[in-house]
Amino acid sequence: MNIVVLVKQVPDTWSERKLTDADHTLDRESADAVLDEINERAVEEALKLQEAHGGEVTVLAMGPDRATEAIRKALSMGADKAIHVSDAALHGSDVLATAKVLAKAIGTVEGVDLVIAGNEATDGRAGAIPAILAELLGLPQVTQVRKVEIDGTTVKAERETEEGVAFLEATLPAVVSVTEKINEPRYPSFKGIMAAKKKKVDTLSVADLGLDPAEVGLTGAWSSVLEAAPKPPRSAGQRVEDDGNGGAQIAEYLVGQKLI
Amino acid sequence: MDFTLDEDQREIRDWVRTFVRREITPLEPEVLRRERNGRPGLTRDELRELQLKAKEAGFFGVLTPQEYGGMGLGAVMTALLESELGRSFVPFRFGGYADNILFHGNEEQKERYLLPTISGERISCFAITEPGAGSDAKAIRTSARQDGSDWIINGEKTFITQGNDADFTMVFAVTDKEKGADGGVTCFLVDRDMGWKSEPIDTMGEWGPAALVFEDVRVPKESVLGEVGKGFQLAMQWIGQGRYLLPARAIGSCERLVEMAIEQARTRVTFGELLAERQAIQWMIADSAVEIEALRWLVLHAAWQVDQGMDSRQAQSIAKLYGGVKANEIVDRVLQIHGGMGYTRELPIERWYRELRLLRIYEGTDEIQRRTIARNLLKGHAKIGGSLV
Ligand SMILES: Cc1cc2nc3c(=O)[nH]c(=O)nc-3n(C[C@H](O)[C@H](O)[C@H](O)COP(=O)(O)OP(=O)(O)OC[C@H]3O[C@@H](n4cnc5c(N)ncnc54)[C@H](O)[C@@H]3O)c2cc1C
Numbered sequence: 001m002n003i004v005v006l007v008k009q010v011p012d013t014w015s016e017r018k019l020t021d022a023d024h025t026l027d028r029e030s031a032d033a034v035l036d037e038i039n040e041r042a043v044e045e046a047l048k049l050q051e052a053h054g055g056e057v058t059v060l061a062m063g064p065d066r067a068t069e070a071i072r073k074a075l076s077m078g079a080d081k082a083i084h085v086s087d088a089a090l091h092g093s094d095v096l097a098t099a100k101v102l103a104k105a106i107g108t109v110e111g112v113d114l115v116i117a118g119n120e121a122t123d124g125r126a127g128a129i130p131a132i133l134a135e136l137l138g139l140p141q142v143t144q145v146r147k148v149e150i151d152g153t154t155v156k157a158e159r160e161t162e163e164g165v166a167f168l169e170a171t172l173p174a175v176v177s178v179t180e181k182i183n184e185p186r187y188p189s190f191k192g193i194m195a196a197k198k199k200k201v202d203t204l205s206v207a208d209l210g211l212d213p214a215e216v217g218l219t220g221a222w223s224s225v226l227e228a229a230p231k232p233p234r235s236a237g238q239r240v241e242d243d244g245n246g247g248a249q250i251a252e253y254l255v256g257q258k259l260i
Numbered sequence: 261m262d263f264t265l266d267e268d269q270r271e272i273r274d275w276v277r278t279f280v281r282r283e284i285t286p287l288e289p290e291v292l293r294r295e296r297n298g299r300p301g302l303t304r305d306e307l308r309e310l311q312l313k314a315k316e317a318g319f320f321g322v323l324t325p326q327e328y329g330g331m332g333l334g335a336v337m338t339a340l341l342e343s344e345l346g347r348s349f350v351p352f353r354f355g356g357y358a359d360n361i362l363f364h365g366n367e368e369q370k371e372r373y374l375l376p377t378i379s380g381e382r383i384s385c386f387a388i389t390e391p392g393a394g395s396d397a398k399a400i401r402t403s404a405r406q407d408g409s410d411w412i413i414n415g416e417k418t419f420i421t422q423g424n425d426a427d428f429t430m431v432f433a434v435t436d437k438e439k440g441a442d443g444g445v446t447c448f449l450v451d452r453d454m455g456w457k458s459e460p461i462d463t464m465g466e467w468g469p470a471a472l473v474f475e476d477v478r479v480p481k482e483s484v485l486g487e488v489g490k491g492f493q494l495a496m497q498w499i500g501q502g503r504y505l506l507p508a509r510a511i512g513s514c515e516r517l518v519e520m521a522i523e524q525a526r527t528r529v530t531f532g533e534l535l536a537e538r539q540a541i542q543w544m545i546a547d548s549a550v551e552i553e554a555l556r557w558l559v560l561h562a563a564w565q566v567d568q569g570m571d572s573r574q575a576q577s578i579a580k581l582y583g584g585v586k587a588n589e590i591v592d593r594v595l596q597i598h599g600g601m602g603y604t605r606e607l608p609i610e611r612w613y614r615e616l617r618l619l620r621i622y623e624g625t626d627e628i629q630r631r632t633i634a635r636n637l638l639k640g641h642a643k644i645g646g647s648l649v
Contacts, residue, residue: 073274076271187316188271189317192318193272197268
């Protein structure tokens with residue numbers, strides 16, 4: 001059971017997050033960076049499956065040099081080795097380019113049975129990478145799951161969306177994305193932290209993956225951001241005093257806003 | 261000179277930061293609620309449960325040597341961890357700690373006192389202060405006289421941390437009046453069931469120390485820790501072990517407080533403008549930030565000296581004095597920036613205000629630190645600017 005877990009370093013949701021003035025990409029310097037919590041859960045699920053079925057857990061991250069910290073955290077939790085795709089050309093990559101890079105990088109790992117990702121990162125929140133990646137790899141996609149089981153060469157999962165719960169099955173290898181309901185991630189152990197630095201981390205560039213730098217990064221992106229402005233502060237709102245016709249007033253307001 | 265943390269240091273610190281966020285900070289509202297009703301913020305069982313959770317991940321006995329099952333992380337690392345813990349007022353500490361002087365016990369004493377203290381089965385307390393002897397610890401009167409092979413202890417101790425919960429005490433008593441502190445004080449390990457009593461003392465803080473009363477408490481000769489007459493050195497060693505850790509915890513508290521002040525300044529409007537626009541407020545924030553930074557480096561430098569095996573006493577006194585004074589100034593400013601709200605019990609500021617006040621008193625008051633620092637300089641034991649070698 002060889003598993004690749006996708007991990008991303010994101011700005012800490014506890015710190016203030018903003019975009020750069022220069023190219024409207026995320027200002028990664030201004031905020032503390034951490035391993036995305038949803039990825040902690042992805043790593044946890046991989047480790048649990050490994051405990052049950054053996055094999056190796058490889059973490060894969062695309063990101064600047066600093067992403068080594070997120071990788072190390074995943075290794076401290078217990079993953080066996082890591083691949084770090086780091087290249088200045090990747091700055092500003094959109095979801096398509098990111099998925100392309102990840103697909104290539106997964107190709108460097110032998111005998112992958114399962115790819116596990118978080119359903120969406122807390123910074124970009126596109127939530128599309130796992131699906132695109134599955135498409136590029138030609139693998140079944142089992143996304144947004146709250147429970148995963150492996151039965152022989154079959155992955156069984158519960159997918160939970162606003163519409164309800166679906167019970168999915170797919171043949172391995174497959175791509176799975178997990179929601180925050182999947183598990184409670186373990187804390188890395190002190191021993192794990194100490195052991196992590198001895199684990200192997202392969203650093204790969206865009207060229208190492210056989211990709212053209214023009215296909216990725218800001219130049220390769222299918223959309224470009226021309227302007228970004230902070231969300232305007234919330235206005236005070238309208239107060240309805242209930243003098244017996246409060247309900248009617250609220251209904252009137254909602255009709256005015258075309259909400260009902 | 262390199263001020264960066266190494267990878268291990270950063271990762272261990274981040275571990276604690278995450279633990280505090282996920283396990284400790286969420287308890288804050290409940291802790292405040294309980295304390296306001298006169299109950300302890302955390303019960304002993306709850307504290308133990310949290311400690312076990314940390315222990316499962318190997319976070320246990322931060323300073324305790326590895327051969328005793330601890331992490332043996334050293335002083336710098338411990339200072340970093342303490343300052344992370346200080347970010348919450350929830351009275352959490354890692355398990356697996358034992359007073360440094362218990363490691364001086366003989367094998368039997370280690371078995372009986374040291375190991376169960378590390379594992380959390382027993383609770384210790386350190387008792388030197390008396391109603392008539394605080395700063396001037398050499399003036400203690402509690403006496404131990406020999407009776408056959410036993411010792412009989414008489415006297416009163418006061419302000420003893422954990423004295424209400426402890427099941428044994430490390431008590432310091434005069435065994436030779438003539439010699440006094442210089443060869444006439446002995447440390448005894450005394451179980452509560454040997455006959456000492458404790459009486460809680462109410463304080464302005466959320467937890468109170470205890471007075472301990474010894475009335476003809478008979479203890480066997482095996483109770484002597486170390487050697488007869490060498491107790492005062494042990495007491496100094498106990499006090500000296502972690503002076504840098506008290507201001508280390510305050511760093512985290514001050515960081516959190518100033519973050520609250522910044523948030524308040526950014527949102528509170530008076531006379532049509534944000535507090536953040538007022539120079540009077542900006543300067544309070546700026547001074548606090550400068551002092552937190554200064555304190556951080558004083559503490560880490562003192563801790564670094566400990567790790568290097570250097571004589572760190574001067575650096576520790578400097579850090580303790582500066583931390584006590586500045587943490588109190590900072591919490592006062594933060595309270596001021598919050599105005600009336602700062603004075604209420606809706607916010608934890610007043611709680612920190614009361615708690616941080618202790619920092620200027622215990623384990624050597626401000627005045628005693630100044631006395632030590634000045635004496636070291638005047639007697640030539642330390643040089644101005646001389647602590648960096
Ligand atoms: C909450 C709490 C917990 C404590 N825990 C413990 C404990 O676990 N074990 C223990 O043994 N003790 C403990 N103490 C005692 C503490 O260490 C003493 O309170 C402290 O050393 C000061 O002694 P004192 O209270 O007798 O004050 P005093 O020594 O009477 O001092 C009174 C004032 O005079 C000043 N002063 C004293 N001498 C001089 C001088 N030479 N020059 C200038 N100024 C001077 C002091 O700085 C202080 O401001 C605790 C105290 C408190 C409040």
